[in-house]
Amino acid sequence: MDSSIKAFVFDVYGTLFDVTAIKKECEELYPGYGEEISQSWRSKQVEYFMLRQLMGNYATLHTITHQALKYVLKENDLQSNEENEQKLMEAYLHLPLYEEVEGVLAQLKDKNLTVFSNGSHDMLNPLIENAGLTGAFKHILSVDEVKEFKPAPASYQYALDKLGLANNQVLFMSSNGWDISGAKNFGFQTAWINRKNLPVEELDLEPDYIFDDLKGLLKWK
Incomplete structure (x- = not known):
């Protein structure tokens, strides 16, 4: 256990x-398309915020998520209407x-627990509240406050400034x-929660720890 850790920050x-x-x-x-829509929607969401970061053309993750959904429905030749889109956005x-x-x-x-997400507060706060976790975290931080998506160094710097700690x-x-690589590149210690048993990204930025799920964090209990 590394005793130098003063804050536990969760994506x-x-x-x-x-x-x-x-x-x-x-x-x-959309019967028969559930798996395809859900996977493509997430992939397109990530692609869109990465592209917007590169272009310097910020929009909230709420907007990006809606735009990604509209694209995926069109890609699959599925009927898009406001009612269905709102139901799926609400599900988020x-x-x-x-x-x-x-x-x-x-x-x-008893630890300093913080959330730090690319999600904007209009998505993030209701999600955490609906799960009954509002009181679990000292900070609920969103990149929307600095308008720099992870894995940009400026986003992690914002979180660090809020925590008032060393990297x-x-x-x-x-x-x-990609988030673990960005955080490691910035200088954070990193714990990759490798839920899908994937290989480490080939970016010369090895995680400090790799766990199958969050139970690996109990070594700091």
Whole structure:
């Protein structure tokens, strides 16, 4: 256990909350396409915020998520209408937690726990509130406050400034390889929550720790 860690910072989508679970709502509205829509929607969402970061053309993740959905429905020649789109956007505010999350957070409640997400507060706050986790975190931080998406260094700098710590005093957790690479590049200590048993990204930025799920964090309990 590294005793230098003063803050435990969690990514949200795919790390605390299961984004793939939205395939259920997608399947209900578009039978036979639930899996395809849910996977393509997430991929296009990530692609769009990466592109907007590169172009210097910021929009909130709420806007990007809606635009990504509209694209995927068109890509699959599916009828897009405002009612269906709003139902699926609403489902994003009620994503389920991974099964171990509540127990792990409860056991780490005496630690400095923070959320740091590319999600804008209009998505992030209702999601965390609906899961009953509002009181679990000291900070709920969004890149929307600085308008720089992770993995840009300026986004992690914003979080660091809010924490008031040195880079290596932060343990950053994410299930997303690109986010772990960005955080490691910035100088955070990193714990990759490798839920899909994927290989490490070939970016010369090895995670400090690799766990199958958040229960690996209990070594700091």
